[in-house]
Amino acid sequence: MKLTAILASTTIIAAGAAFAQDVDKSDWPSSFTVGTASQGGTYFAYGSGWANLVAEELGITGGGEVTGGPMQNMALVHTGEAAFGMTTMGPAAESLAGTNPIAPGLEMTQACAMFPMYQTPFSVTALASSGIESVSDIPDGAKIGFGPAGSTSDTYFPRMMDTLGVNYERRNGGWSDLGGQLQDGLLDVIAFAAGVPVPAVSQLEVQTDVNIIEFTEEEQAKLIEAFPVSDFSIKASTYSTLEEDARSVSMWNFSIANCDLPASFVKAAVDVVMSDNERMTGIHKAAASTLPENWDKNKVLKWHPGAAEWFMENAGADIPADMIYGN
Template sequence: MAIHRTLATCLVACAALLATACSTPAPPPTLAQVGIYAAGSGSVFLPYAQGIASHLTAAGLKAAPVETTGSVENARRINADPQGMALVLMSTAHEAYTGQAAWTQGVKHDNLRALFPMYEAAYQAVALRSSGITNMSSLRGKRVGVGPSGGPSEVYFKGFAAAVGLDFVPINGTPAELAASVIAGRIDAMFQGGAIPVPGIKTVADAADAVVFGFSGDEVAAVRRVFPYLGESAVPPGTYKGQATALRSVSAWNFALVHKDFPEADAYWITRTVLSVADPTALHALAGPTRAANAVHNTSVPFHPGALKYYQQQGVAGLK
């Protein structure tokens, strides 16, 4: 019995220490300001970065989003910037860190370090119903908006198309530009990824009589043979106007990343400040998954030591 009482006392003491560590105010950030590499108009990254920036600024660190072409550019930038922060799709982070994708030209972006999880991004396509396009195979020979040049949407759709022998005409632009082009009939369809509902695709579905579609089972398998780090997911019925059935999709998580030489105290402060928000949707409507427990979805790059300190305090195990 004495042993049990001693063990119980130790457990209570450990819990108290953990609570104290998490309730004690963190030292203020050492940086005067931080830029957050995001994406362009019509993406989820930009408003998400705006929400994070507003929260960090109110908490004591001046922050502002920086418009970019998205994950590929962000990975390149943050690999060379020890005082910035970047929002990156983790499949792109994997490509960057290993240097295995064509866009890396064999260069390993091994300065990348993870801070906190954002949300899971899934990929779909949309076309006007009047076009007769209802699935991926009917995009053969069509003008398909695939996002900014070199971005994940373009990379994944081109990889998929090559794997299944689908010839198409790629059209680059921001999600907002491409959505407007689909609605106006200047292009035939657009392919985009993001938190569900994907903003550009929702814009088209809300504004016009449109068909939103995903992949067939065989097509999902083809995508994942080319990009094995992408997961399989489903888009629930009713996510988009007129969508009666679930859609098959491929997906990857997004995380906020920094350079390995980003100040440790600031990495801890930012991670704690963002993940301590009681309701993450206060940051952005789609930030519900921005929680410490979802840190386990990063298997692509190491965590920054400052972020790891916070996760250890929260009892999130198995992170590296």
């Protein structure tokens, strides 16, 4: 059984390598960047990892770039300042509609879907010493860190806290920086929207005692009704602090590509990422959801033609023609 799995994996990797060798690369860029987010967050770890993997497999220079997260990534990819990026379905929809706060009125239609990444759970963390064990325990005027300005967390979590009746002072910053502020007593709570495990939370667990706060059933239902999120459960195995699964809500993330990139280049990059999930989960556990069958989680963005071709050929994807860029 093990030998069969190894042979199958080797065949997939070899097929991917052969695919990249057999295509005409004359119009490929000589280098690329992937827009991620702040250091200490899942986007940075995941994005830098797959950027390095694609660069190595395709034999060109590439890497992750620190950014403000999903909103800024939509802008960077739309303008071509970054070839690739990562976004969340909510910010993607706002960007297409011209309501991205980075460039109000600009409809960012040059950012195309590339491949499904994972779900972003919304979770709340506080120091155990604070006594905050539920959302209702958060005191009036609490200083809450919502992540980098313009990030998915910063875009949606304040509105979610409003919906749940929390009165707070808003703070922004990179996840690592906010984790340090929480530990130093400068923040009461951090409201994370990031793939789990969030590196900053894992680091906090090592250094101090924390509470990872779940939503009640009623709170979860309110959020699902008011926002483009679905129910989610953070598995107890995700963090050493958790003794049982924690109730949450989540939003899907997708990798994006500038729509004008050569189809063969994007198809080759997708092939590298989607053909070997074991290597991707080695980069970050959240990649357990980076699977071909999750192509259908994109309900917002038009597909890059090269990506659409890969999913139709390899995942039996039934992508409508009007959802493929250029059609």
